[in-house]
Amino acid sequence: MTKDFGNLPAGGSHSGEAVGIDDLSVYVPGLFLPLSGEFSLDRGIDPGKLIKGIGIERMAVPDAHEDAATMAANSLLDLMQRCDLAPEDIAKIYVGTESAVDEAKAIGTYVIGMLEKVYGTGSFQDCSTVEFKSACIGTTLALESLSYWAAAEEEGRVGIVIASDVAKYPLRSSGEYTQGAGSVALLVKKHPRLAALEQIYGCFTRDENDFFRPMGCTTATVNGKHSNQCYLEAIQGAFDSFAGKAARSGAITPKSEECVTDFIDHFLFHIPYPRMVEYASAAIFRHDWLGCRKGQDVELEIGKEPQSLDYEDLELYQAAKADYARRFSKSRHFQEAYLAKVADTAALSRVVGNIYTGSIYLGLASLLELQKIRAGERLCFGAYGSGCSALVFSAIVQPEAETVPSRGIVKRLEERRQISLQEYERLHEGLMEKSLVEPSAEFALASIDHQGYRHYEYVC
C-alpha cells in the first residue's frame, strides 16, 4: 500500500532531520544446547512441543568467561569496526540489561574499560554511560531516550544502545527451554542508513508479578501463563496508544475499510520464544481488523466473535473466546498476514533462544540477514518488558538499508560448538572453572577479586 507520511518527512522526526538506527551488530556465545535429543529426553518433554509448540531448536549458552558485560563489549567492538567508528565519535553508551554484573556500578563502565584495552586508556573519557533496567523493554526505552538526544546533537557525534542479557531460569523449570544469551549493539544517529524512527511511541504500563528476579537470585521467577497474558494485554494497550498518536500526527490515517496494520510492512515483537510472536500478532490483527473489510472476510471464514451477552456462564464465554482465538490464529487471512509481515523476524531466535531485552533487535537482525526489508517500508516494533510495560513505535526503512553489508550471523551461528546436557548444567550452576572453548579474539572475564570487582581482558 502507498504510504501517506502526512506532514512528516519520510521516516523523519518532527525536528526535521531523520534520526534512527544506522547499523547493528549481534554477539552470541559460541556454545549451544539443542533442545531435541538429550535435553528433551532427560526432561521428559516431547521434542515436538519444544520445536513447534515453543519454537526454539537451540539455546545459546554463555561459556565460563562470558557475562552480560563481555557480550556487550564484544557486540560494541564489532559495531565500531563495521562502522569505522573511533571512540571520540561516541558521545553516549546506553546499556539495556536485566543481567547486571553489579548492583551499583554501571555495566557500561566495565564495557568502556574493556574497549579501552583495544583503543587505549582514556579513549572513552568524553562518553557517558548509563544502565537501563526494565526487564526486556530496557533497551527500547534506552533507544527512545537516545533518539531525542541524537535529534538535538549538533557536533556530529553518535550514540550507542546495547542490549545484553543472559536469560536464566531454574533447571527443570518450565522456563528452562526459553533461555538464551546474547547482545545487540545499535548505532543511533542522524541520517541513519537502516531505519529512521517516526518518533511516535505508544505506551502501556501497569504493576504485575508475571516475571521478576528478587535481589540476590540468579534465576528469574516466572508465572508462565500469566506472563503470556500480561504480554498480550500490554502490547494491545500500547498498540492502541500508538495508533491514536499515529493518527493525530498524520502519519497513519486509515480511510474507511482500511486498518492501521495495512500501513505496516513488518511487525517486530519482543521474542521470548518464537510462538509468542504468533500469539502477539494474532491478538493485534484480530483487534485491528474488527470493523474493517479484513474483519468481515475473517467472519465469513470462521464466524462471528463470541459476545458476552450471549452467555450466562462466564466460564463458557471464556472458553468460547479461547476457542475463537485458536480458530482466528489458524484462519487463512491471519496466516497470510503472519507469514508476510511477522514470521521472518523469529528466524534467529529459533537457534539462539531468548536474549531478553535484545530479542526484538535480534528480530531486526533476522530481517536484515534474510534481506527481507526494502526502502520505504514501515517497521512497527512491539517491545514488552515484564513487570510490566510495552512500547509500540515505528520506523521507515531508508534507501541505503540494502547497501549495509551483511553481518554473517548465520555463518557464525553454524560455527558454534554443541555442548552436552551435563556441560550445560555445570555452566548453568556456575560449576565450570575453565572455559569449554578458550576465548579467542574476544573480551573475557579473567577474574573476580576479593572485593567482588571484575577483571576483564581482551584475548587476541
Ligand code: HMG
Ligand atoms: P508450557 O507450559 O511449557 O507450554 O509454558 P504449553 O503447555 O503452554 O505449550 C506451549 C505450546 O506447545 C502450546 O501451543 C501447546 O499446544 C504446544 P498452543 O496450544 O498455544 O498453540 N504443544 C505441542 N506442540 C507440538 N507438539 C507437542 C506439543 N505439546 C504441547 N507434542 C511458557 C510455556 C512459555 C509459558 C514457559 O516456557 C515459560 O514460563 N517461559 C518463561 C516465560 C516466558 O517466556 N513468557 C513469555 C511472555 S513474558 C515475556 O516475554 C518477558 C520475558 O522475556 C522476560 C522479561 O521481560 O524480562 C520472559
